[in-house]
Amino acid sequence: MAPLSSSPTERTQVGIVGAGPAGLVLAARLAAAGVDFVVLETRSRDYVEARVRAGVLEAPTVRFLAELGVDARLRREGLVHHGVHLQWRGQRHRIDFAQLSGQQVTVYGQQELVCDLIACHLAAGRHIRFDTEVTAAEGILDPLPDRPDGGVVLGWRGPGGAHGALACDVVAGCDGFHGVSRALAGRQRLLIRERAYPYAWLGVLADVAPSTDELIYAHHDRGFAMHSMRSNEVSRLYLQVPPDEDLQAWSDERIWSELRSRLAVPGWELNTGPIREKGITPMRSFVAEPMSHGRLFLAGDAAHIVPPTGAKGLNLAVADVKVLGDALEGWYRGGSTTGLDGYSDRCLTRVWRVQDFSTWMTTLLHVDPDGDAFERRLQRSRQDELVRSPSLAANLAENYTGLPLP
Numbered sequence: 169m170a171p172l173s174s175s176p177t178e179r180t181q182v183g184i185v186g187a188g189p190a191g192l193v194l195a196a197r198l199a200a201a202g203v204d205f206v207v208l209e210t211r212s213r214d215y216v217e218a219r220v221r222a223g224v225l226e227a228p229t230v231r232f233l234a235e236l237g238v239d240a241r242l243r244r245e246g247l248v249h250h251g252v253h254l255q256w257r258g259q260r261h262r263i264d265f266a267q268l269s270g271q272q273v274t275v276y277g278q279q280e281l282v283c284d285l286i287a288c289h290l291a292a293g294r295h296i297r298f299d300t301e302v303t304a305a306e307g308i309l310d311p312l313p314d315r316p317d318g319g320v321v322l323g324w325r326g327p328g329g330a331h332g333a334l335a336c337d338v339v340a341g342c343d344g345f346h347g348v349s350r351a352l353a354g355r356q357r358l359l360i361r362e363r364a365y366p367y368a369w370l371g372v373l374a375d376v377a378p379s380t381d382e383l384i385y386a387h388h389d390r391g392f393a394m395h396s397m398r399s400n401e402v403s404r405l406y407l408q409v410p411p412d413e414d415l416q417a418w419s420d421e422r423i424w425s426e427l428r429s430r431l432a433v434p435g436w437e438l439n440t441g442p443i444r445e446k447g448i449t450p451m452r453s454f455v456a457e458p459m460s461h462g463r464l465f466l467a468g469d470a471a472h473i474v475p476p477t478g479a480k481g482l483n484l485a486v487a488d489v490k491v492l493g494d495a496l497e498g499w500y501r502g503g504s505t506t507g508l509d510g511y512s513d514r515c516l517t518r519v520w521r522v523q524d525f526s527t528w529m530t531t532l533l534h535v536d537p538d539g540d541a542f543e544r545r546l547q548r549s550r551q552d553e554l555v556r557s558p559s560l561a562a563n564l565a566e567n568y569t570g571l572p573l574p
Protein backbone atom coordinates (compact mmCIF):
# COMPACT_ATOMS: atom_id res chain seq x y z
CA MET A 169 0.00 0.00 0.00
CA ALA A 170 1.28 3.52 -0.82
CA PRO A 171 2.37 5.54 2.24
CA LEU A 172 -0.30 7.98 3.47
CA SER A 173 2.18 10.85 3.15
CA SER A 174 2.19 10.43 -0.63
CA SER A 175 -1.44 11.50 -0.86
CA PRO A 176 -2.66 14.01 1.73
CA THR A 177 -5.87 15.51 0.37
CA GLU A 178 -6.04 18.28 2.94
CA ARG A 179 -3.76 20.18 5.35
CA THR A 180 -4.41 21.80 8.70
CA GLN A 181 -2.57 22.64 11.90
CA VAL A 182 -4.31 20.37 14.45
CA GLY A 183 -6.03 17.11 13.49
CA ILE A 184 -8.77 16.37 16.03
CA VAL A 185 -10.02 12.78 16.16
CA GLY A 186 -13.59 12.62 17.54
CA ALA A 187 -16.49 15.09 17.84
CA GLY A 188 -17.49 14.32 21.43
CA PRO A 189 -17.23 16.96 24.16
CA ALA A 190 -13.40 16.78 24.23
CA GLY A 191 -12.93 17.27 20.47
CA LEU A 192 -15.62 19.94 20.10
CA VAL A 193 -14.53 22.02 23.11
CA LEU A 194 -10.89 21.82 21.99
CA ALA A 195 -12.02 23.02 18.57
CA ALA A 196 -13.74 26.02 20.18
CA ARG A 197 -10.59 26.82 22.19
CA LEU A 198 -8.37 26.58 19.08
CA ALA A 199 -10.78 28.73 17.07
CA ALA A 200 -10.52 31.38 19.81
CA ALA A 201 -6.71 31.21 19.54
CA GLY A 202 -6.76 31.45 15.73
CA VAL A 203 -5.34 27.93 15.31
CA ASP A 204 -6.61 25.96 12.32
CA PHE A 205 -8.05 22.45 12.79
CA VAL A 206 -10.12 19.71 11.19
CA VAL A 207 -12.34 17.41 13.29
CA LEU A 208 -12.76 13.85 11.96
CA GLU A 209 -15.74 11.97 13.44
CA THR A 210 -16.63 8.39 12.59
CA ARG A 211 -20.37 8.73 13.35
CA SER A 212 -23.05 10.79 11.61
CA ARG A 213 -24.07 14.20 12.92
CA ASP A 214 -27.53 12.84 13.84
CA TYR A 215 -26.02 10.00 15.85
CA VAL A 216 -23.58 12.19 17.76
CA GLU A 217 -26.27 14.77 18.57
CA ALA A 218 -28.72 12.15 19.90
CA ARG A 219 -26.31 10.23 22.17
CA VAL A 220 -27.61 10.55 25.76
CA ARG A 221 -24.83 10.45 28.34
CA ALA A 222 -23.69 12.82 31.08
CA GLY A 223 -25.67 15.79 32.36
CA VAL A 224 -23.95 17.60 35.23
CA LEU A 225 -21.57 20.47 34.47
CA GLU A 226 -19.17 21.68 37.15
CA ALA A 227 -18.92 25.43 37.83
CA PRO A 228 -15.40 25.72 36.25
CA THR A 229 -16.65 23.89 33.13
CA VAL A 230 -19.53 26.35 32.77
CA ARG A 231 -17.19 29.31 33.24
CA PHE A 232 -14.82 27.95 30.58
CA LEU A 233 -17.69 27.43 28.11
CA ALA A 234 -18.75 31.03 28.81
CA GLU A 235 -15.20 32.25 28.07
CA LEU A 236 -15.39 30.42 24.75
CA GLY A 237 -18.76 32.05 23.98
CA VAL A 238 -20.63 28.75 23.57
CA ASP A 239 -22.94 29.05 26.56
CA ALA A 240 -25.94 31.03 25.24
CA ARG A 241 -28.48 28.18 25.39
CA LEU A 242 -26.81 26.63 28.43
CA ARG A 243 -27.39 29.89 30.34
CA ARG A 244 -31.04 29.98 29.20
CA GLU A 245 -31.98 26.34 29.68
CA GLY A 246 -29.46 24.85 32.15
CA LEU A 247 -30.83 24.09 35.61
CA VAL A 248 -28.58 25.59 38.29
CA HIS A 249 -28.41 23.42 41.42
CA HIS A 250 -27.09 24.77 44.72
CA GLY A 251 -27.07 21.42 46.50
CA VAL A 252 -27.59 17.69 46.26
CA HIS A 253 -29.46 15.11 48.35
CA LEU A 254 -27.74 12.02 49.74
CA GLN A 255 -29.90 9.30 51.19
CA TRP A 256 -29.48 6.18 53.31
CA ARG A 257 -31.62 4.17 55.73
CA GLY A 258 -34.71 6.05 54.61
CA GLN A 259 -33.36 9.51 55.48
CA ARG A 260 -32.39 12.28 53.08
CA HIS A 261 -29.52 14.67 53.83
CA ARG A 262 -28.89 17.84 51.84
CA ILE A 263 -25.36 18.92 50.99
CA ASP A 264 -25.49 22.69 50.53
CA PHE A 265 -22.99 23.47 47.77
CA ALA A 266 -23.43 27.22 47.95
CA GLN A 267 -22.68 27.33 51.67
CA LEU A 268 -19.90 24.72 51.68
CA SER A 269 -18.01 25.57 48.49
CA GLY A 270 -19.45 28.85 47.20
CA GLN A 271 -20.15 27.11 43.88
CA GLN A 272 -22.99 25.34 42.10
CA VAL A 273 -23.46 22.82 39.29
CA THR A 274 -25.56 23.14 36.15
CA VAL A 275 -27.72 20.30 34.88
CA TYR A 276 -27.53 20.35 31.08
CA GLY A 277 -27.54 17.23 28.88
CA GLN A 278 -24.24 16.33 27.22
CA GLN A 279 -26.02 15.94 23.89
CA GLU A 280 -27.39 19.50 24.21
CA LEU A 281 -23.86 20.80 24.68
CA VAL A 282 -22.68 18.72 21.72
CA CYS A 283 -25.52 20.16 19.57
CA ASP A 284 -24.60 23.72 20.61
CA LEU A 285 -20.92 23.22 19.82
CA ILE A 286 -21.55 21.61 16.43
CA ALA A 287 -23.99 24.38 15.44
CA CYS A 288 -21.47 27.02 16.51
CA HIS A 289 -18.59 25.43 14.54
CA LEU A 290 -20.61 24.84 11.38
CA ALA A 291 -22.10 28.37 11.46
CA ALA A 292 -18.55 29.74 11.58
CA GLY A 293 -17.56 27.59 8.59
CA ARG A 294 -15.20 25.38 10.62
CA HIS A 295 -14.39 21.87 9.51
CA ILE A 296 -16.10 18.87 11.09
CA ARG A 297 -16.15 15.78 8.84
CA PHE A 298 -18.83 13.37 10.01
CA ASP A 299 -18.99 9.71 8.89
CA THR A 300 -15.19 9.80 8.66
CA GLU A 301 -13.20 7.26 10.63
CA VAL A 302 -9.51 7.71 11.35
CA THR A 303 -7.86 4.38 10.62
CA ALA A 304 -4.11 5.01 10.43
CA ALA A 305 -1.37 7.58 11.01
CA GLU A 306 2.19 8.33 9.95
CA GLY A 307 4.74 10.45 11.80
CA ILE A 308 2.54 10.62 14.88
CA LEU A 309 5.19 9.29 17.27
CA ASP A 310 8.04 11.41 15.89
CA PRO A 311 9.46 13.88 18.42
CA LEU A 312 7.59 17.16 18.70
CA PRO A 313 9.54 19.70 16.59
CA ASP A 314 10.29 23.23 17.84
CA ARG A 315 8.22 24.59 14.98
CA PRO A 316 5.09 23.20 13.35
CA ASP A 317 6.09 21.25 10.22
CA GLY A 318 2.99 19.40 8.97
CA GLY A 319 4.79 16.15 9.76
CA VAL A 320 1.81 13.95 10.65
CA VAL A 321 -0.63 12.33 8.22
CA LEU A 322 -3.93 10.84 9.37
CA GLY A 323 -5.55 8.28 7.09
CA TRP A 324 -9.35 8.15 7.09
CA ARG A 325 -12.19 6.12 5.62
CA GLY A 326 -15.24 8.16 4.69
CA PRO A 327 -18.76 7.84 3.32
CA GLY A 328 -19.25 5.33 0.49
CA GLY A 329 -15.87 3.68 1.19
CA ALA A 330 -13.90 6.80 0.20
CA HIS A 331 -10.36 7.08 1.57
CA GLY A 332 -8.30 10.18 2.21
CA ALA A 333 -5.47 11.68 4.24
CA LEU A 334 -5.13 14.78 6.37
CA ALA A 335 -1.71 16.35 6.94
CA CYS A 336 -1.28 18.20 10.24
CA ASP A 337 1.32 19.25 12.83
CA VAL A 338 -0.11 17.44 15.84
CA VAL A 339 -3.08 15.18 16.64
CA ALA A 340 -5.57 15.49 19.49
CA GLY A 341 -6.88 11.99 20.25
CA CYS A 342 -10.37 12.87 21.51
CA ASP A 343 -11.99 9.67 20.27
CA GLY A 344 -13.31 8.19 23.49
CA PHE A 345 -12.63 4.88 25.17
CA HIS A 346 -13.25 2.77 22.04
CA GLY A 347 -11.35 5.04 19.65
CA VAL A 348 -8.17 4.39 17.67
CA SER A 349 -5.81 6.89 19.33
CA ARG A 350 -4.51 4.72 22.15
CA ALA A 351 -3.65 2.06 19.57
CA LEU A 352 -1.83 4.71 17.49
CA ALA A 353 0.24 5.55 20.58
CA GLY A 354 1.24 1.88 20.73
CA ARG A 355 -0.13 -0.17 23.60
CA GLN A 356 3.35 -1.11 24.80
CA ARG A 357 4.07 2.58 25.50
CA LEU A 358 1.05 2.98 27.76
CA LEU A 359 0.89 2.21 31.45
CA ILE A 360 -2.70 1.12 32.04
CA ARG A 361 -4.28 1.16 35.48
CA GLU A 362 -7.88 0.00 35.68
CA ARG A 363 -10.58 -1.34 37.93
CA ALA A 364 -13.91 -2.96 37.05
CA TYR A 365 -16.72 -2.65 39.59
CA PRO A 366 -19.03 -5.57 40.41
CA TYR A 367 -22.08 -3.58 39.31
CA ALA A 368 -23.47 -1.48 36.43
CA TRP A 369 -26.06 1.31 36.02
CA LEU A 370 -29.39 0.76 34.37
CA GLY A 371 -30.27 4.28 33.18
CA VAL A 372 -33.64 5.52 31.92
CA LEU A 373 -34.81 8.73 30.34
CA ALA A 374 -38.48 9.38 31.11
CA ASP A 375 -40.94 11.98 29.90
CA VAL A 376 -42.05 13.01 33.34
CA ALA A 377 -41.42 16.08 35.49
CA PRO A 378 -38.65 15.41 38.06
CA SER A 379 -39.92 14.55 41.54
CA THR A 380 -37.08 16.53 43.09
CA ASP A 381 -35.57 19.98 42.74
CA GLU A 382 -32.00 18.64 43.18
CA LEU A 383 -30.30 15.32 42.39
CA ILE A 384 -30.87 12.44 44.82
CA TYR A 385 -28.13 9.84 45.36
CA ALA A 386 -29.60 6.95 47.38
CA HIS A 387 -27.96 3.99 49.06
CA HIS A 388 -30.42 1.14 49.73
CA ASP A 389 -29.99 -2.47 50.81
CA ARG A 390 -31.29 -3.49 47.36
CA GLY A 391 -28.65 -1.32 45.64
CA PHE A 392 -27.89 2.26 44.65
CA ALA A 393 -30.49 4.48 42.94
CA MET A 394 -30.28 7.99 41.57
CA HIS A 395 -32.81 10.59 40.54
CA SER A 396 -31.47 13.18 38.11
CA MET A 397 -33.13 15.22 35.39
CA ARG A 398 -32.46 16.80 32.01
CA SER A 399 -35.10 19.56 32.12
CA ASN A 400 -38.27 20.48 33.97
CA GLU A 401 -40.11 17.91 31.81
CA VAL A 402 -37.56 15.07 31.48
CA SER A 403 -36.23 12.86 34.31
CA ARG A 404 -33.07 10.74 34.22
CA LEU A 405 -32.98 7.87 36.69
CA TYR A 406 -30.52 5.09 37.47
CA LEU A 407 -30.52 1.76 39.29
CA GLN A 408 -27.55 -0.36 40.35
CA VAL A 409 -27.74 -3.75 38.61
CA PRO A 410 -25.28 -6.64 38.14
CA PRO A 411 -22.72 -6.01 35.34
CA ASP A 412 -24.16 -8.84 33.20
CA GLU A 413 -27.80 -7.81 33.72
CA ASP A 414 -30.26 -8.50 30.88
CA LEU A 415 -32.07 -5.28 29.94
CA GLN A 416 -35.02 -7.37 28.68
CA ALA A 417 -35.67 -8.45 32.26
CA TRP A 418 -36.58 -4.86 33.16
CA SER A 419 -40.09 -3.86 32.11
CA ASP A 420 -41.08 -0.23 32.67
CA GLU A 421 -43.28 -1.33 35.60
CA ARG A 422 -40.39 -3.17 37.25
CA ILE A 423 -38.08 -0.16 36.82
CA TRP A 424 -40.57 2.26 38.41
CA SER A 425 -41.34 -0.14 41.23
CA GLU A 426 -37.64 -0.64 42.04
CA LEU A 427 -36.95 3.10 41.88
CA ARG A 428 -39.91 3.72 44.19
CA SER A 429 -38.51 1.25 46.76
CA ARG A 430 -34.92 2.45 46.67
CA LEU A 431 -35.68 6.19 46.63
CA ALA A 432 -38.46 6.08 49.27
CA VAL A 433 -38.51 8.47 52.20
CA PRO A 434 -41.62 9.23 54.26
CA GLY A 435 -43.91 11.83 52.68
CA TRP A 436 -42.19 11.82 49.26
CA GLU A 437 -43.73 10.58 46.00
CA LEU A 438 -41.97 9.52 42.80
CA ASN A 439 -43.61 10.81 39.61
CA THR A 440 -43.76 8.11 36.93
CA GLY A 441 -44.31 8.39 33.17
CA PRO A 442 -43.39 7.00 29.78
CA ILE A 443 -39.81 5.72 29.52
CA ARG A 444 -38.24 6.98 26.30
CA GLU A 445 -34.85 5.28 26.49
CA LYS A 446 -33.11 2.68 28.65
CA GLY A 447 -29.64 1.18 28.69
CA ILE A 448 -27.02 -0.48 30.87
CA THR A 449 -23.60 1.15 31.40
CA PRO A 450 -20.73 -0.78 32.99
CA MET A 451 -18.81 0.92 35.79
CA ARG A 452 -15.11 1.19 35.29
CA SER A 453 -12.04 3.21 36.30
CA PHE A 454 -9.27 3.42 33.73
CA VAL A 455 -6.18 5.57 33.20
CA ALA A 456 -3.64 5.33 30.36
CA GLU A 457 -0.35 7.09 31.10
CA PRO A 458 1.32 9.17 29.76
CA MET A 459 -1.30 11.18 27.89
CA SER A 460 1.11 12.40 25.20
CA HIS A 461 3.36 10.52 22.76
CA GLY A 462 5.44 12.50 20.25
CA ARG A 463 2.86 14.51 18.36
CA LEU A 464 -0.20 12.73 19.74
CA PHE A 465 -2.11 14.14 22.71
CA LEU A 466 -4.83 11.97 24.28
CA ALA A 467 -7.75 13.79 25.91
CA GLY A 468 -11.02 12.81 27.62
CA ASP A 469 -12.28 9.23 27.63
CA ALA A 470 -9.50 8.21 25.21
CA ALA A 471 -7.13 8.52 28.19
CA HIS A 472 -9.33 7.87 31.21
CA ILE A 473 -12.71 6.64 32.39
CA VAL A 474 -14.29 7.31 35.77
CA PRO A 475 -17.37 5.61 37.24
CA PRO A 476 -20.26 8.05 36.64
CA THR A 477 -21.23 8.46 40.33
CA GLY A 478 -19.20 11.67 40.70
CA ALA A 479 -20.55 13.09 37.39
CA LYS A 480 -17.00 13.75 36.24
CA GLY A 481 -16.37 12.15 32.81
CA LEU A 482 -17.40 15.10 30.68
CA ASN A 483 -15.91 17.65 33.08
CA LEU A 484 -12.57 15.86 33.06
CA ALA A 485 -12.58 15.85 29.25
CA VAL A 486 -13.12 19.63 29.28
CA ALA A 487 -10.29 20.12 31.82
CA ASP A 488 -7.89 18.15 29.56
CA VAL A 489 -8.65 20.19 26.48
CA LYS A 490 -8.35 23.46 28.40
CA VAL A 491 -4.74 22.46 29.19
CA LEU A 492 -4.15 21.23 25.64
CA GLY A 493 -5.65 24.35 24.05
CA ASP A 494 -3.48 26.64 26.20
CA ALA A 495 -0.38 24.58 25.36
CA LEU A 496 -1.10 24.56 21.62
CA GLU A 497 -1.67 28.32 21.64
CA GLY A 498 1.72 28.71 23.36
CA TRP A 499 3.38 26.57 20.69
CA TYR A 500 1.80 28.27 17.70
CA ARG A 501 2.01 31.84 19.04
CA GLY A 502 5.22 31.79 21.06
CA GLY A 503 7.14 28.86 19.62
CA SER A 504 7.43 27.26 23.06
CA THR A 505 6.99 23.52 23.56
CA THR A 506 6.91 23.88 27.38
CA GLY A 507 3.12 23.62 27.64
CA LEU A 508 2.93 20.60 25.34
CA ASP A 509 5.85 18.90 27.11
CA GLY A 510 4.06 19.29 30.44
CA TYR A 511 0.58 18.40 29.13
CA SER A 512 0.41 14.84 30.42
CA ASP A 513 1.70 15.54 33.94
CA ARG A 514 -0.55 18.55 34.32
CA CYS A 515 -3.67 16.61 33.33
CA LEU A 516 -2.84 13.48 35.30
CA THR A 517 -2.68 15.37 38.59
CA ARG A 518 -6.36 16.25 38.16
CA VAL A 519 -7.27 12.88 36.65
CA TRP A 520 -6.08 11.00 39.75
CA ARG A 521 -7.78 13.47 42.11
CA VAL A 522 -11.02 12.91 40.22
CA GLN A 523 -10.48 9.12 40.13
CA ASP A 524 -10.16 9.19 43.91
CA PHE A 525 -13.31 11.29 44.36
CA SER A 526 -15.35 9.18 41.92
CA THR A 527 -14.22 5.92 43.59
CA TRP A 528 -15.05 7.35 47.02
CA MET A 529 -18.56 8.44 45.92
CA THR A 530 -19.10 5.07 44.24
CA THR A 531 -18.11 2.93 47.21
CA LEU A 532 -19.96 5.20 49.64
CA LEU A 533 -23.26 4.63 47.84
CA HIS A 534 -23.30 1.23 46.11
CA VAL A 535 -23.92 -2.19 47.59
CA ASP A 536 -20.87 -4.36 46.96
CA PRO A 537 -22.20 -7.86 46.26
CA ASP A 538 -18.82 -9.29 47.30
CA GLY A 539 -18.46 -7.09 50.41
CA ASP A 540 -18.46 -8.68 53.85
CA ALA A 541 -20.26 -7.51 57.00
CA PHE A 542 -17.15 -5.57 58.08
CA GLU A 543 -17.14 -3.62 54.80
CA ARG A 544 -20.85 -2.83 55.10
CA ARG A 545 -20.36 -1.54 58.63
CA LEU A 546 -17.44 0.66 57.51
CA GLN A 547 -19.60 2.07 54.72
CA ARG A 548 -22.32 2.95 57.20
CA SER A 549 -19.79 4.68 59.44
CA ARG A 550 -18.55 6.75 56.47
CA GLN A 551 -22.11 7.77 55.60
CA ASP A 552 -22.80 8.84 59.21
CA GLU A 553 -19.57 10.79 59.33
CA LEU A 554 -20.43 12.70 56.19
CA VAL A 555 -23.66 13.91 57.80
CA ARG A 556 -21.87 14.77 61.06
CA SER A 557 -18.69 16.42 59.75
CA PRO A 558 -18.93 19.82 58.01
CA SER A 559 -15.35 19.49 56.75
CA LEU A 560 -16.10 16.17 55.05
CA ALA A 561 -19.27 17.63 53.54
CA ALA A 562 -17.26 20.67 52.35
CA ASN A 563 -14.76 18.33 50.70
CA LEU A 564 -17.58 16.60 48.84
CA ALA A 565 -19.06 19.97 47.79
CA GLU A 566 -15.70 21.27 46.59
CA ASN A 567 -14.94 18.19 44.51
CA TYR A 568 -18.47 17.75 43.16
CA THR A 569 -18.91 21.37 42.04
CA GLY A 570 -15.43 21.30 40.51
CA LEU A 571 -11.82 22.02 41.41
CA PRO A 572 -10.34 25.06 39.61
CA LEU A 573 -9.32 24.27 36.03
CA PRO A 574 -5.55 23.82 35.55
Ligand SMILES: Cc1cc2nc3c(=O)[nH]c(=O)nc-3n(C[C@H](O)[C@H](O)[C@H](O)COP(=O)(O)OP(=O)(O)OC[C@H]3O[C@@H](n4cnc5c(N)ncnc54)[C@H](O)[C@@H]3O)c2cc1C
Pocket residue numbers: 185186187188189190191208209210211216220221222223224278300301302303342343344345346347348449467468469470476478479480481482485
Ligand atom coordinates in the same frame (compact mmCIF):
# COMPACT_ATOMS: atom_id res chain seq x y z
C1 LIG B 1 -22.99 5.01 27.66
C2 LIG B 1 -22.35 6.11 28.46
C3 LIG B 1 -23.08 6.75 29.46
C4 LIG B 1 -22.49 7.76 30.23
N1 LIG B 1 -23.21 8.35 31.21
C5 LIG B 1 -22.63 9.29 31.99
C6 LIG B 1 -23.35 9.89 33.03
O1 LIG B 1 -24.49 9.57 33.28
N2 LIG B 1 -22.71 10.84 33.78
C7 LIG B 1 -21.40 11.20 33.54
O2 LIG B 1 -20.85 12.06 34.20
N3 LIG B 1 -20.71 10.66 32.52
C8 LIG B 1 -21.29 9.72 31.76
N4 LIG B 1 -20.58 9.15 30.76
C9 LIG B 1 -19.23 9.65 30.52
C10 LIG B 1 -19.19 10.88 29.61
O3 LIG B 1 -20.27 10.86 28.72
C11 LIG B 1 -17.85 10.86 28.88
O4 LIG B 1 -16.84 11.04 29.87
C12 LIG B 1 -17.71 11.93 27.80
O5 LIG B 1 -18.53 11.61 26.70
C13 LIG B 1 -16.24 12.03 27.34
O6 LIG B 1 -16.15 12.80 26.19
P1 LIG B 1 -15.06 12.49 25.05
O7 LIG B 1 -15.20 13.56 24.05
O8 LIG B 1 -13.75 12.26 25.69
O9 LIG B 1 -15.47 11.08 24.45
P2 LIG B 1 -16.76 10.65 23.62
O10 LIG B 1 -17.94 11.40 24.08
O11 LIG B 1 -16.81 9.16 23.68
O12 LIG B 1 -16.45 11.11 22.12
C14 LIG B 1 -15.52 10.43 21.31
C15 LIG B 1 -15.92 10.58 19.86
O13 LIG B 1 -14.91 10.01 19.02
C16 LIG B 1 -15.55 9.31 17.97
N5 LIG B 1 -14.59 8.32 17.44
C17 LIG B 1 -14.26 7.12 17.98
N6 LIG B 1 -13.35 6.50 17.21
C18 LIG B 1 -13.10 7.30 16.15
C19 LIG B 1 -12.25 7.20 15.01
N7 LIG B 1 -11.45 6.13 14.80
N8 LIG B 1 -12.24 8.21 14.10
C20 LIG B 1 -13.02 9.30 14.28
N9 LIG B 1 -13.86 9.45 15.36
C21 LIG B 1 -13.88 8.46 16.29
C22 LIG B 1 -16.79 8.73 18.63
O14 LIG B 1 -17.79 8.39 17.67
C23 LIG B 1 -17.21 9.86 19.55
O15 LIG B 1 -18.11 10.76 18.92
C24 LIG B 1 -21.16 8.15 29.98
C25 LIG B 1 -20.43 7.51 28.96
C26 LIG B 1 -21.00 6.50 28.23
C27 LIG B 1 -20.18 5.81 27.16
